[in-house]
Amino acid sequence: xxxxxxxxxxxxxxxxxxxxxxxxxxxxxxxxxxxxxxxxxxxxxxxxxxxxxxxxxxxxxxxxxxxxxxxxxxxxxxxxxxxxxxxxxxxxxxxxxxxxxxxxxxxxxxxxxxxxxxxxxxxxxxxxxxxxxxxxxxxxxxxxxxxxxxxxxxxxxxxxxxxxxxxxxxxxxxxxxxxxxxxxxxxxxxxxxxxxxxxxxxxxxxxxxxxxxxxxxxxxxxxxxxxxxxxxxxxxxxxxxxxxxxxxxxxxxxxxxxxxxxxxxxxxxxxxxxxxxxxxxxxxxxxxxxxxxxxxxxxxxxxxxxxxxxxxxxxxxxxxxxxxxxxxxxxxxxxxxxxxxxxxxxxxxxxxxxxxxxxxxxxxxxxxxxxxxxxxxxxxxxxxxxxxxxxxxxxxxxxxxxxxxxxxxxxxxxxxxxxxxxxxxx
Numbered sequence: 429x430x431x432x433x434x435x436x437x438x439x440x441x442x443x444x445x446x447x448x449x450x451x452x453x454x455x456x457x458x459x460x461x462x463x464x465x466x467x468x469x470x471x472x473x474x475x476x477x478x479x480x481x482x483x484x485x486x487x488x489x490x491x492x493x494x495x496x497x498x499x500x501x502x503x504x505x506x507x508x509x510x511x512x513x514x515x516x517x518x519x520x521x522x523x524x525x526x527x528x529x530x531x532x533x534x535x536x537x538x539x540x541x542x543x544x545x546x547x548x549x550x551x552x553x554x555x556x557x558x559x560x561x562x563x564x565x566x567x568x569x570x571x572x573x574x575x576x577x578x579x580x581x582x583x584x585x586x587x588x589x590x591x592x593x594x595x596x597x598x599x600x601x602x603x604x605x606x607x608x609x610x611x612x613x614x615x616x617x618x619x620x621x622x623x624x625x626x627x628x629x630x631x632x633x634x635x636x637x638x639x640x641x642x643x644x645x646x647x648x649x650x651x652x653x654x655x656x657x658x659x660x661x662x663x664x665x666x667x668x669x670x671x672x673x674x675x676x677x678x679x680x681x682x683x684x685x686x687x688x689x690x691x692x693x694x695x696x697x698x699x700x701x702x703x704x705x706x707x708x709x710x711x712x713x714x715x716x717x718x719x720x721x722x723x724x725x726x727x728x729x730x731x732x733x734x735x736x737x738x739x740x741x742x743x744x745x746x747x748x749x750x751x752x753x754x755x756x757x758x759x760x761x762x763x764x765x766x767x768x769x770x771x772x773x774x775x776x777x778x779x780x781x782x783x784x785x786x787x788x789x790x791x792x793x794x795x796x797x798x799x800x801x802x803x804x805x806x807x808x809x810x811x812x813x814x815x816x817x818x819x820x821x822x823x824x825x826x827x828x829x830x831x832x833x834x835x836x837x838x839x840x841x842x843x844x845x846x847x848x849x850x851x852x853x854x
Contacts, residue, residue: 438670472626497527508629556573686742701814
């Protein structure tokens, strides 16, 4: 993976070096706010090997008895999983034995009702992911799905098909899992949700879907080797510094751009990572995303000609697994014969290059992240790059990158409206 900063004016970057390196040192020495949630930094080399083996064994059992695994979780217990799942799967003709389906990531009665109908003639298992077991969305979904799976298989067989990823010692879900005899896996105490895909949170459902979790962990390890180097040439540190430099120059919005639709949920994971990490104390760079070339025909107008308060980070994939060559047509009614003999990936790349030129001319700085290909290993390296970068960037911004106090306010107001005991005077 390569990072290209040449489409950004770096004349003033050196003035951010000291602050960036100090923030990196704060991150790596665990000397800043949120330092009790930094277990993800060394997790690629310091993880529970026994649990890793159990994850593979559980995934094998799921493949033996299920067509579907329902992954029940929200936020960090959902987005990293789906990002890797979608990126590594076929668009249409998937050859996976087990299909991952998601629940508990919203409160739609329509969705859950249709899911319950869909599962009636399927063999399936459940993986409920919640540190507490009381988060509203997954708790509601699990209540319905637990009832359905017990009705389908009976309690004895159902308990063999339910896997709980939760706190190692306490909480409602842990208590239920112990009482019912579900196999449990651990949501680590020292890793926040948006960083947790490297733990059992992500590894169990990904392994069940047939994704190579050894390669996934190796990608994190390679990312750690590269992006924890104490040097301003470290691309993760430089990216953090450039973001803050652009932010102080009035660029308050960062647009993550992809030209391969398989990466659309990478952007969803990235938005949570940066929004929850930096958006506090009245500060933060607002993270949004576009899927090109599709969105060039919609919000592309705003990016090109709208308010000059944004910059782009573009993910490029150098090598596609499959491609098509455009043939010549004797009538040429569509006027495309000038593309005859060219591949679609070539056309897509020229669209990306042309867009970059146009946007940079329109005062939209562009950072380019170049992935060799899309697979579990490369995705893990990308995840780790962004995780180091957001830690450094958050400390440069002057916030705690590892908490999310703002999400509690909406919950209190919602619980009051729902009549939850204890919230009457909110």
